[in-house]
Amino acid sequence: MRILLVGEFSRLHNSLKEGLVALGHEVTLVGSGDDFKNFPVDLSIASKTVARSSGLKFIGKITNKLLGFTLDSLEKGRRFEKLLPRLKGYDVVQLINSDAIETLPNLEIGLYDRLFAQNDKIFLLICGDETPVVNELLKNKQRYSVMTPYFEDKKLEPYYRYTLKYTSEKYRGLYRFVSQNASGLLTSDLDYKLVLDEAGIDTTLIPNPVNTDKIPFEELSVDRPITIFYGANKFSSVKKGGKFFEKALEIVKAKYSDKIKVETVNSLPYSEYVEHLKKAHIVLDQVYAFDQGYNALEAMARGKVVFTGAESEFYSHYGLSEKVAINALPDVDFIVSELSRLIENPSEIHEIGKRARAFIEKEHDYKSIAQRYLDFWQKS
The missing domain is CATH 3.40.50 (Rossmann fold)
Incomplete structure (x- = not known):
């Protein structure tokens, strides 16, 4: 055709x-x-x-x-x-x-x-x-x-x-x-x-x-500081609930200054955005969503733990019983709690990341x- x-x-x-x-x-x-x-x-x-x-x-x-x-x-x-x-x-x-x-x-x-x-x-x-x-x-x-x-x-x-x-x-x-x-x-x-x-x-x-032939699974070591990446967009950050991520990051930076590295960028070309994404363990995507958009899916394909839309409707639609992403809610305390749990239990980052990659290969190939x-x- x-x-x-x-x-x-x-x-x-x-x-x-x-x-x-x-x-x-x-x-x-x-x-x-x-x-x-x-x-x-x-x-x-x-x-x-x-x-x-x-x-x-x-x-x-x-x-x-x-x-x-x-x-x-x-x-x-x-x-x-x-x-x-x-x-x-x-x-x-x-x-x-x-x-x-x-x-x-x-x-x-x-x-x-x-x-x-x-x-x-x-x-x-x-x-x-x-x-x-x-x-x-x-x-x-x-x-x-x-x-x-x-x-x-x-x-x-x-x-x-x-x-x-x-x-x-x-x-x-x-x-x-x-x-x-x-x-x-x-x-x-x-x-x-x-x-x-x-x-x-x-x-x-x-x-x-999602082209998983082009996007490798990247199992990052947690021996070094856990990198949390937030790629803001000047046109859509308000609509995606960026303020909740920004406030949550301020809290976890103060709480875990010796364990994490926070990287925030704004409105980068796609090719530059990806280079930052590769280095992250955790990616903050969006709050006001039930399902994942394209940026979240590419991050999941790389084995990142993504804070994004992952509501009960999503898990029901795909028949999932285990987390493949973190359902980000419009609640700073909730986001801080979920980030804290991952920082304190880095093995969960590996497990969720592996399941995320498997999900992408199965449902988004x-x-x-x-x-x-x-x-x-x-x-x-």
């Missing part, structure tokens, strides 16, 4: 591509690289002209404030348009989001209209903010979610501009156009599947693919997951 993957926000599409190629398929990935993360793509639509010009960046701030769009988003759309003649004849086109091109909604609909017309089946993967997800989360019916900080403090609204944009009429129209033209909708983890089930929207859950995508695409 010839497969076109549009958009990349977490390395999910890169790993899926690797699985599909290993199974003998031809795959092209087009996207922007997602800002500072700089994920690899085959065909880039990243803003270059605007990114290199301080003057255009300044004008972009003005257009964003007055007209609701930035010049770099417009440039992404125009760069995608120039690629359209090359993006034809694919058996499958999968968008990682209804806003996969990251441009103006009205322009995006026109680009999709042309893209869809010159290819076969279209699919939408829901693995992040999306109109029906945000609609349902705004009802505030979940035990907690990425919207919880917003409900607790409306002053945090600036951190939710990207999320809340999906409730505007333009983005509702964009999602409606894509979903109506799609042969099927997929989700990547329980955080989206459960919410969409509540909304009465039919989706198929296929877990994130990139070739097995790629085959599940192929089966879904072919039957839809």
Whole structure:
């Protein structure tokens, strides 16, 4: 099959591509690289002209404030348009989001209209903010979610501009156009599947693919200080509950100064983030989640103990009876208690790390997951 993957926000599409190629398929990935993360793509639509010009960046701030769009988003759309003649004849086109091109909604609909017309089946993967997800989360019916900080403090609204944009009429129209033209909708983890089930929207859950051939299991010695790593993100730390990790780290640093090393970084390119990740025993990922996102899964594949979403729904779905990750709760005392237990009982780090790796190999193997995508695409 010839497969076109549009958009990349977490390395999910890169790993899926690797699985599909290993199974003998031809795959092209087009996207922007997602800002500072700089994920690899085959065909880039990243803003270059605007990114290199301080003057255009300044004008972009003005257009964003007055007209609701930035010049770099417009440039992404125009760069995608120039690629359209090359993006034809694919058996499958999968968008990682209804806003996969990251441009103006009205322009995006026109680009999709042309893209869809010159290819076969279209699919939408829901693995992040999306109109029906945000609609349902705004009802505030979940035990907690990425919207919880917003409900607790409306002053945090600036951190939710990207999320809340999906409730505007333009983005509702964009999602409606894509979903109506799609042969099927997929989700990547329980955080989206459960919410969409509540909304009465039919989706198929296929877990994130992780390339364990590229990611070695790293059983680190605990003879040296236990390294705790927290990789913050300027765009999403508030939504992921970063404040609980930050406060907990202050306490454990004071409590175990002679036993641990704490490493905190902010908004690194993916390649640099991984280098820090490799040295860690314990990784702090996110609080407001029921299941693991892509960063957590890659850390688990390396044998790290990850504080992330691992709620009872997750253990039930996968039939797990032993911990493969620490379910991080929005509670500083709880996080401190769990960190303290691991620091004082380092053998648990090894045991949880081994189970984490085994879980990834069983449930997230990139070739097995790629085959599940192929089966879904072919039957839809």
